[in-house]
Amino acid sequence: xxxxxxxxxxxxxxxxxxxxxxCNSSSVFSSLQWYRQEPGEGPVLLVTVVTGGEVKKLKRLxxxxxxxxxxxxxxxxxxxxxxxxxxxxxxxxxNAGNNRKLxxxxxxxxxxxx
Amino acid sequence: xxxxxxxxRHEVTEMGQEVTLRCKPISGHNSLFWYRQTMMRGxxxxxxxxxxxxxxxxxxxxxxxxxxxPNASFSTLKIQPSEPRDSAVYFCxxxxxxxxxxxxxxxxxxxxxxx
Numbered sequence: 001x002x003x004x005x006x007x008x009x010x011x012x013x014x015x016x017x018x019x020x021x022x023c024n025s026s027s028v029f030s031s032l033q034w035y036r037q038e039p040g041e042g043p044v045l046l047v048t049v050v051t052g053g054e055v056k057k058l059k060r061l062x063x064x065x066x067x068x069x070x071x072x073x074x075x076x077x078x079x080x081x082x083x084x085x086x087x088x089x090x091x092x093x094x095n096a097g098n099n100r101k102l103x104x105x106x107x108x109x110x111x112x113x114x
Numbered sequence: 115x116x117x118x119x120x121x122x123r124h125e126v127t128e129m130g131q132e133v134t135l136r137c138k139p140i141s142g143h144n145s146l147f148w149y150r151q152t153m154m155r156g157x158x159x160x161x162x163x164x165x166x167x168x169x170x171x172x173x174x175x176x177x178x179x180x181x182x183x184p185n186a187s188f189s190t191l192k193i194q195p196s197e198p199r200d201s202a203v204y205f206c207x208x209x210x211x212x213x214x215x216x217x218x219x220x221x222x223x224x225x226x227x228x229x
Contacts, residue, residue: 031216042118042205042220043157088157092216101147101170102218106156 003027004089004105012111016078021108023089024071030092032072033102034063037086079112086110120206120221127228132194135224138187139208147218148181148191149205157205163189164211196228 035043049065090102119138183189207218
């Protein structure tokens with residue numbers, strides 16, 4: 001069974017601080033996605049990483065896919081209150097075939113205090 | 115496009131009653147997913163349709179749950195009879211499958227409370 005473990009589960013920081021959240025697995029994924037979910041809404045895709053070692057930047061957010069495609073990290077620089085939300089990682093297994101369902105982590109709940 | 119549309123947004127029902135949740139996927143998307151989200155278990159995939167055909171229903175909890183997709187623009191998730199432990203937020207998501215495309219677009223969810 002493929003599992004994605006996210007850490008930390010909860011994080012509360014002050015505006016302006018930097019932070020990193022992690023998504024780890026013992027399994028290989030063909031691609032991995034990061035979503036952000038705000039209260040009362042569904043998750044919204046932030047980024048997809050596909051290649052081992054890949055780094056993608058989205059303004060103050062930096063995403064990295066591990067060389068072995070088993071793990072990923074999300075780093076936020078100078079966090080702002082608008083970054084508050086639940087950050088979810090999701091992956092597609094390498095042998096998904098026709099069943100390309102996403103495997104989801106439980107998420108990191110981030111609170112950025114003004 | 116209006117995005118994935120779910121109805122109702124909130125549902126409060128008594129134990130034993132039938133509950134039907136509805137979803138209209140984004141036009142042109144050929145995959146549809148029903149998820150359940152709780153604090154304890156996170157986002158759980160219930161069932162996944164591709165081109166209106168159920169591909170994976172291994173996440174459907176038990177026979178009380180059923181899902182249909184009669185056409186490309188509509189799907190329902192039914193719980194009969196409902197139980198308090200079914201209380202959760204239910205999300206529908208759709209996706210336009212491509213070789214490298216796995217982005218899922220979510221609706222706003224239906225918050226179900228069974229009392």
